[in-house]
Amino acid sequence: MSRSAPPQEDTVRLGTIEPLRRADLPRVVGPLALLGPGVVLASFGFGSGELIWWPYLTAKYGLALVWLMIPAGLMQWWINYELARYVVLTGESPWAAYTRISRVFSLLYWAFAIVTLAWWGGYASAGATAIAALTGLPPGWSARDQTIFWTLISIVLSYAALLLSRTVHRIVELFMSACIVIGAGGVIVVAFHPAVSGHWPEFVRGLFTYNPLPPNWDPADNSILITSIAFLGLGGFFQLTYPMWLRAVGAGMAAYVPKLKSPITGKPEPIPATGYVPREDEENRLRYRGWMRAIAINNTWGVLVNLFTTILMAYLAFAILHPKGLFPTGYRIVVEQANFWGEVWGEVGFRLFLLVGAALIVDTYIVILDWVPRLYADVLQTNFAWARRVPYTRWYYGLATFFAIWTAVTVFLAQPGELIVWGGVLNFLAWPIMHVVAIYVSYRMLPRAVRWARPSLIWLAVGLTITAVYTYLAIWYIGVTFKLF
Template sequence: MPEEKPTEQSDVAEDAESETSDVYASRKEQRYPISSYTPVAYDNLEVAPESDAHPDTGSGGRFRELSLPKVPKLRHVVGPSAIMLGASLGSGETLFWPHLVANYGWGLYWLFLVAVCLHFVINTEIQRWTLATGESVFRAFERVHPVLPLAMLVGGFISLGWPGWAASAAQIGAQGLGLGTYDIAGVNIVGWRLFGIALMVFIWITYQVTPLMYNVVESLQLVLVALSIAFTLLLFVLIGSVDVLFSVPGSLTDVGDYSPVGTIAVLVGALAYAGAGGYLNLSQSLWIREKGYGMGRYQGRIKNPFAGDDPETVHEDGFTFTPDTQNLKRWRGWWRVTQLEHLLTFLLGLLLVTTILVVIAVSQAPGATSDAVDMWLIEIAPSVGGFTTSVIYVTLFLALFTTEYAIIESFVRNSSDIIYELYGREAGWSLPRLFWGLLTVFCGWGIFILTLPISISDPFGLLVVGAALSGLLMWPYIVIVQLVNTVRLPEHTMPGWGRIAAMWVAAAFFGYFSVLLIGTGLVTRLGLQAFAVQTAVLGSSPGGYALWAVFLLVQVYTMYRVGRAKVAADGTVADAATAKGWFS
């Protein structure tokens, strides 16, 4: 890609300053157009000593010493959070939260605000280990115990294995295009199934057109997200729900007839999908490694095994840096730019899209009696008519397809990393070929499901099941991420007290709703009344109290271990305060 020339005097001055900076990169040094990678002579690097200045290796191998790369400009690292935003658009933002608020009032919107802020903290904490070492969060889990990443893989497949988003996107797209039933070789095939198969094939093909598979994902997701936001804004203008938007502040205490236990699966799914949710959140670690954030710039990327380019080695054990003044300042700069990228792309994007769609749902379908998909297609779309109806179809299709694309990307990238590190590396497998094989199998699995002669009469119900399971997956990994980032990282890279407290709140938040979901599921699905739980805890059955006791024990243990590790690390690294910045 040709070098861009500064067009303003401020850019020239900025570059001149960066050229002499030991902390910030100039355009020549580090432009980050899509992804950035620096190959290193890994075997010739110094092995980091086992000391308080470097991460604890746990059951894994030793880290190699290198300096942190210089910190790039914010505009050069935008991308990973855009993919995460795309994974979120077709779930909580388009379906769950508009449906919940339209049914039960604006008081529930507070839960969305809390959940999305906690997702911001959780996602950036998932990034922390990779930023500091270059390793994926799954490798960090493996250093604790190999069963942990394997459990994440199983949970990810259970929650994401059904191509529900592709089916929903296909149904909406086919209805908007007026596709009916077709006779192919004497077999009647419904149009939306053909459309869904075409979408899965399209996703698979996109990975074949570039040597670095992450690049096409980032580029396409940026386009899809931009289109989704544009059509959402257009829909808001066409429907004209400005009065409802201005009334939001005064409506936040308005809660209708609502029982958290009665709709717990939908609520847990909505809380998990106030963001990407579940297994998808863990992808932030791998996406920033592919982009080249921090020490991830040295770790290696997954290239297309059939593109003809030389492969890059993805190292088993990561890197660490000596905590001198230069590296400490670079860490502070990296942490700042990482948070800003996630804040401005993911958090603000979610707040904008969700608020607009909730406003439209509340104004057009108050107290909606149907599920979230039918609310849009049966209650809202016909009532507005004409061009606006077409915009609704396009908006929903873009949001759902963007989510399905991100789900396939996330599942395949996460799963290939887990399988490779647990089994494939020792067996001599190629990580790029493993990635490509899983991509083909997962897309083929989706096509197989879409061709089965079964009726999907309740697509939203299938999405609720997957979303609820994603919510259940979040509680344990929030706890594990806390322990990894405080117990195993050195003082200058471990989270500060503000973030530790925020993660305690996140664990309590998702743990509380997980207990409600588990208890309610045992009662309604298995008839085990002994496990009945109450939202106020008091009044639960004996088994319900046992579930609450497990939740409390996990929370107390986590707070104790994390707090003790943080106190013990105080003063173990000279000048560690140099690395600390805003909400570090």
């Protein structure tokens, strides 16, 4: 149950849309209340970075690129924290901040997001490759046709789960929690099993040894490398899933925002397009610090779990797939990894991993199917008065229906890996913009409403450094792809 909305008399104008309402920042909740956002952070990467792309790179190129994993994973902590800061202080989604800066910028960046987020049906079809290999059904069909068959079933079940769950974020949170416990638990057991653990000393040295691109590097893998860096965590526009989840569980001022409920099994409440801002007194300042400490712990847990499991997956690819010359690709993109458990537990382990791997990938699809309609509903309602005349819940379920259909169409267009990489590259290119805007929001825009919300100059230096790294990599990728240098 959300808190009662405060009166609207005391407001603060910030940017180009409706003013924020002054209110007291709610008290900090216990760590379990923020479990859902942490689970999103910890398990989202299983959908591509952990389960597909880092195993692909390590199986194909050995230890040449594993030194990138630790910095790639840790650098995402900064943007997660800054996006969360905006939710805690306003209860709005970060996209509302983009609209407050400029409607033109908001709509142009949304156009970029529309193109970028058109291809995530690849997650459902990637998971379906494992189900097809596990069942061999329908009999006599090609691997492609079996994959498409199971993809369509996965999409229908994912859509039904969102539609029939009384409170939407709970069903997604529970499913992701189960997936990460089973998946990570099995990977930990196998990675340290005597049958495969002998490669750890060499692998650990590789984690801390810089290497250039290997001599046998295939330029066609440039896109996969960029995607792997982006998806060692959330990546690009998907970074917005974390603050959106914090908003859904009522972090900070989002406690005043009603939860999204199914129109079939719950009683929907109006969800405002704009939010709140704390009153500037010592009590609210202390509560704000408490919330940001809770966010820091939650963010750290999610980032480290994601990084740890990615390292384990890459290790298993190095120890098991690399010596055999196997790497995940095509309609076996989540099939070769089943050798991880098969190496220790034989055919039973192989088949069990196919089942778990399918669940891990499909859970990413479910998260995106929940998140993209939220994002688009926010964009529409913060930018257009006519859109606010349609209830948020109706926008959400209408958009979810559209994207379930659209993603089903896209799986006929390309193989799963191609769809994921198309989105991965575009997500990476969106990153430098997102970081620059986050710096502006935290250091210029928010302090106009809450003076004590401005972070330190040291933290600014960290953000600028990370932004410079992502900008350099984006320029490098564009340059080598289009042969500009």
